[in-house]
Amino acid sequence: MKILITGGAGFQGSHLAERCLDSGHEVTLLNTLSDDAEDNISSFRDRVSVVWGSVTDAEIVEKPVRGQDVVVHMAARINVDESLADPRSFLDVNVCGTLNVLEAVRQSGSRLIHASTCEVYGYGQQSPLSEHAELNPYSPYAASKAAADRMCFGYHKSFGVDVTILRPSNVYGPRQKAGAGGAVISIFTSLAASGKPLKVFGTGDQRREYIHVTDLVNAYDLVLKRDDLSGVTINVGSGETPSIGEIASFISEKMGVPIHRDSPRPGEVPGFALDSSFIRSLGYKTNVRFQDGLGQYLDQRIP
Numbered sequence: 001m002k003i004l005i006t007g008g009a010g011f012q013g014s015h016l017a018e019r020c021l022d023s024g025h026e027v028t029l030l031n032t033l034s035d036d037a038e039d040n041i042s043s044f045r046d047r048v049s050v051v052w053g054s055v056t057d058a059e060i061v062e063k064p065v066r067g068q069d070v071v072v073h074m075a076a077r078i079n080v081d082e083s084l085a086d087p088r089s090f091l092d093v094n095v096c097g098t099l100n101v102l103e104a105v106r107q108s109g110s111r112l113i114h115a116s117t118c119e120v121y122g123y124g125q126q127s128p129l130s131e132h133a134e135l136n137p138y139s140p141y142a143a144s145k146a147a148a149d150r151m152c153f154g155y156h157k158s159f160g161v162d163v164t165i166l167r168p169s170n171v172y173g174p175r176q177k178a179g180a181g182g183a184v185i186s187i188f189t190s191l192a193a194s195g196k197p198l199k200v201f202g203t204g205d206q207r208r209e210y211i212h213v214t215d216l217v218n219a220y221d222l223v224l225k226r227d228d229l230s231g232v233t234i235n236v237g238s239g240e241t242p243s244i245g246e247i248a249s250f251i252s253e254k255m256g257v258p259i260h261r262d263s264p265r266p267g268e269v270p271g272f273a274l275d276s277s278f279i280r281s282l283g284y285k286t287n288v289r290f291q292d293g294l295g296q297y298l299d300q301r302i303p
Helices: 011-022 035-040 058-065 080-085 087-108 140-159 184-193 213-224 244-255 277-281 290-301
Strands: 002-006 026-031 049-052 070-073 111-115 163-168 170-172 198-201 210-212 233-236 259-262
Touching (some): 011 213, 080 087, 163 213, 170 290, 210 213
Parallel strands (some): 026 049, 111 163
16 A cells, blocks of 8 residues: 555654555655654665655645555644643644645545544543543643544545544653653653653652553554544553553662652643553454563663
8 A cells, every 4th residue: 555654754653654664565754854753764764755844734745645545644743731832833733734634635535544642532531431432632732632633523524534533542662752842751761861850740640541652553553454444433542551650660760760749730631541442342452561661661762
């Protein structure tokens, strides 16, 4: 197949691109240019076509979509704290960018697989949450992803766009961005590598369901191989829900750095778990236990 991955030089996208290449697909990536993006694809750069640009530019999106069998839309802004400081940029990329992708696939007739997120569910409903649970986003980031998620479904219903929506739990693994704009595991690891204390906001009792990036790629691979998932939304989780405090303690003990407490962050969800029984009914299973994956990640990141 000919596959375009938006955000394909990012953390998750680069792993999916490698899997698609190894499976014999012809892969094109659309990504904003950065040192991290170039590093992420350096090991397979000569095997892919790359378009440097943003999904916020409709013309840049439309051209590489032409002739693609499948578009996997992973390009997004993802950091909750950054969305609190600059909500408009999240709407521009996550909502308007998704609109550009939808219009392009509507014209091309390509299949679309859209990367949503568990954050669209918010908090307060009975857990574990099925795909039919109410969307109750807590932050501008989550709200922008919920809008994009439902816009994809709307294009399926209104225009017959062949779209499948995946809502993964929190993802971790190699190539995940650290520092400003990063995720908690990569941020903690970067701090520990520098001998700095780990900052835990609030009580640390907040729970997240984590999935290793290789297990998430397995889910995308499964969906790519099926042709009966048009208009379907799919949760993808591992069932493992460690608390932020437990993760900090694991890294603190392994790396010998202290933990500091700070006030709670606005827009942060206390925690929930996903009901991933539907994708499991399709034959999906996870292979990486959280503690094993976290230990491997630390060993890879820290000498």
